[in-house]
Amino acid sequence: MKNTLLNVDQLEVSYGPVKAVQNISFQVNEGELVTIIGANGAGKTSTLNAIMGLTDISAGKVEFNGNDLAKSSVEAKPKLGIVMSPEGRRVFADLTVKENLIAGGITLPKAKCDVRLDEMVKRFPILGERVNQEAGTLSGGEQQMLAIARALMIGPKFLILDEPSLGLAPKIVTQVFELISELHQEGVTILLVEQNVKKSLAVADRAYVMELGHIVREGRAADLSQDKKIHEAYLGAA
Amino acid sequence: MEQLIQFAISVLSLGGTYALLALGLATVFGLLGFLNFAHGDLMTVCGYGLFFMLAAGVPFPVAVLFAVALAGLAAVAMERIAFRPLRGRSPMSLLITSFAISLALHVSFQIFISPKSKPIPIPSYFSGYMTFGDVFISKAQVMSIIISFATLFGLNAFITKTRIGIALRAAASDFTVARSMGINANKMIMLAFGLSGVLAGVAAVMWIAQRGAVFPAMGLTPMVKALIAVIIGGLSNPKGALYGGFLLGLLEASFLYILPDQYVIYRDAAVLLTLIAFLMMRPNGIIATNAEPMR
Ligand SMILES: Nc1ncnc2c1ncn2[C@@H]1O[C@H](COP(=O)(O)OP(=O)(O)OP(=O)(O)O)[C@@H](O)[C@H]1O
Ligand SMILES: [Mg+2]
Numbered sequence: 392m393k394n395t396l397l398n399v400d401q402l403e404v405s406y407g408p409v410k411a412v413q414n415i416s417f418q419v420n421e422g423e424l425v426t427i428i429g430a431n432g433a434g435k436t437s438t439l440n441a442i443m444g445l446t447d448i449s450a451g452k453v454e455f456n457g458n459d460l461a462k463s464s465v466e467a468k469p470k471l472g473i474v475m476s477p478e479g480r481r482v483f484a485d486l487t488v489k490e491n492l493i494a495g496g497i498t499l500p501k502a503k504c505d506v507r508l509d510e511m512v513k514r515f516p517i518l519g520e521r522v523n524q525e526a527g528t529l530s531g532g533e534q535q536m537l538a539i540a541r542a543l544m545i546g547p548k549f550l551i552l553d554e555p556s557l558g559l560a561p562k563i564v565t566q567v568f569e570l571i572s573e574l575h576q577e578g579v580t581i582l583l584v585e586q587n588v589k590k591s592l593a594v595a596d597r598a599y600v601m602e603l604g605h606i607v608r609e610g611r612a613a614d615l616s617q618d619k620k621i622h623e624a625y626l627g628a629a
Numbered sequence: 630m631e632q633l634i635q636f637a638i639s640v641l642s643l644g645g646t647y648a649l650l651a652l653g654l655a656t657v658f659g660l661l662g663f664l665n666f667a668h669g670d671l672m673t674v675c676g677y678g679l680f681f682m683l684a685a686g687v688p689f690p691v692a693v694l695f696a697v698a699l700a701g702l703a704a705v706a707m708e709r710i711a712f713r714p715l716r717g718r719s720p721m722s723l724l725i726t727s728f729a730i731s732l733a734l735h736v737s738f739q740i741f742i743s744p745k746s747k748p749i750p751i752p753s754y755f756s757g758y759m760t761f762g763d764v765f766i767s768k769a770q771v772m773s774i775i776i777s778f779a780t781l782f783g784l785n786a787f788i789t790k791t792r793i794g795i796a797l798r799a800a801a802s803d804f805t806v807a808r809s810m811g812i813n814a815n816k817m818i819m820l821a822f823g824l825s826g827v828l829a830g831v832a833a834v835m836w837i838a839q840r841g842a843v844f845p846a847m848g849l850t851p852m853v854k855a856l857i858a859v860i861i862g863g864l865s866n867p868k869g870a871l872y873g874g875f876l877l878g879l880l881e882a883s884f885l886y887i888l889p890d891q892y893v894i895y896r897d898a899a900v901l902l903t904l905i906a907f908l909m910m911r912p913n914g915i916i917a918t919n920a921e922p923m924r
Binding site: 443445465466467468469470474475477481483484485486490491493494495497498501504541545 | 789792795796798799802803805806807808809810811812813814866
């Protein structure tokens with residue numbers, strides 16, 4: 392019996408008159424990898440920001456482990472085991488790789504942070520070779536790895552990834568998805584937002600399709616990847 | 630040779646003071662995206678702290694420590710009282726508020742202390758001259774070089790070696806992401822103001838040591854210099870503020886040497902002309918940054 396970790400219920404997000412997210416509901420169970428796919432402007436990032444507490448929730452609720460997330464500040468999210476690797480990577484450009492990782496683990500006690508830092512540097516050799524390099528000078532792929540490694544510092548229960556493959560070369564995209572798969576196998580619960588529909592359906596357990604602020608399809612990722620309409624809308628040209 | 634040594638000392642002591650002030654401005658700018666115009670008045674606060682403690686018979690070094698700490702506390706108080714209620718407003722509102730604070734402080738100093746200048750007795754190790762062979766060196770300048778470099782190294786160690794310092798830089802780099810990593814916004818803003826106040830306090834001590842007095846508008850001139858320094862150096866990057874401060878020191882000292890005696894009064898004008906020429910070539914300062922201010 393799977394325990395529901397994240398429960399989003401009739402969530403609405405609006406920016407002034409613009410309703411970016413309208414009445415959406417979805418769940419992520421413990422240990423699951425769930426993906427939300429959809430075109431530009433569908434409301435994916437707004438949904439994630441609402442979960443993180445970076446955007447106000449206009450209506451509905453977001454629960455994590457049964458607790459109302461609207462009641463906790465952005466800063467409190469890591470303590471709950473929730474962390475997000477944001478859209479566009481957003482590494483701390485003028486901090487070194489090592490300092491980026493330390494910032495990611497800032498809520499850990501110092502000794503624990505050092506241990507995690509060591510583990511990350513070993514897990515990501517491309518970062519290990521560049522610990523003292525300024526993050527802004529890393530390549531896009533390296534920055535993405537750093538953004539994920541930074542999120543992993545706290546050993547999250549729930550990892551949110553916003554378009555981790557955006558703007559990366561095909562070979563790097565493959566590496567990123569391999570990493571996501573590995574993390575999933577290690578038992579991290581993951582909510583993955585992507586526009587690379589094919590690859591995200593291949594790694595995910597379940598998927599939701601968003602269009603213009605609504606969830607228009609949901610189901611097992613394996614089923615959706617066989618679905619004719621999904622093929623036409625998202626996979627046809629690709 | 631003597632000229633060269635004296636020139637170098639002028640550059641380093643002026644530059645060091647400007648760098649500290651500019652760094653203070655940049656620290657707050659990095660988080661909140663506005664230039665705190667009341668920064669110079671923190672120097673004045675430090676000056677009056679020094680004045681009253683010395684008048685009460687507190688030994689100079691102790692008085693200096695307390696006065697610098699007072700400037701730090703004043704900066705934190707300024708944030709709590711005036712800037713925090715405006716959190717989330719545009720940087721422009723914060724900038725205008727800082728003008729108001731500066732004005733209010735000037736007037737308060739005039740009314741509650743005195744519109745006139747108050748003398749501050751400077752101990753002998755901080756004033757007068759010493760000689761190396763046939764080179765005369767102002768002790769205040771030497772002390773200010775030592776103090777500003779010690780402060781710069783201390784600050785550098787703090788922001789690169791301690792976890793809280795790294796957190797502060799992360800917050801300056803991307804406040805939203807930093808917060809989502811658990812870095813507390815209020816704490817960081819308090820820390821930034823506290824640091825900027827301490828830096829203003831240290832600069833004030835060096836400023837006063839070379840002038841021996843404090844008066845209500847004392848902070849204005851150094852504040853303008855610090856503004857020039859951050860504009861030269863590029864905003865929101867501590868390295869830029871550092872370079873800007875020293876470059877301004879170099880410019881001022883150079884004009885002091887180059888300009889014939891009767892034209893020395895035009896030194897600031899010459900500096901500003903150079904600055905305009907410089908900005909026409911590099912509109913974003915020495916180090917161009919496009920860091921996003923936080924809301
Ligand atoms: N801060 C904001 N203010 C106003 N409108 C916004 C804001 N953020 C997003 N929007 C609008 O909300 C809608 C959804 O945007 P959102 O970023 O959530 O989409 P997305 O699915 O993440 O798109 P993408 O794939 O391009 O990242 C868009 O129409 C966008 O213009
Ligand atoms: Mg998005």
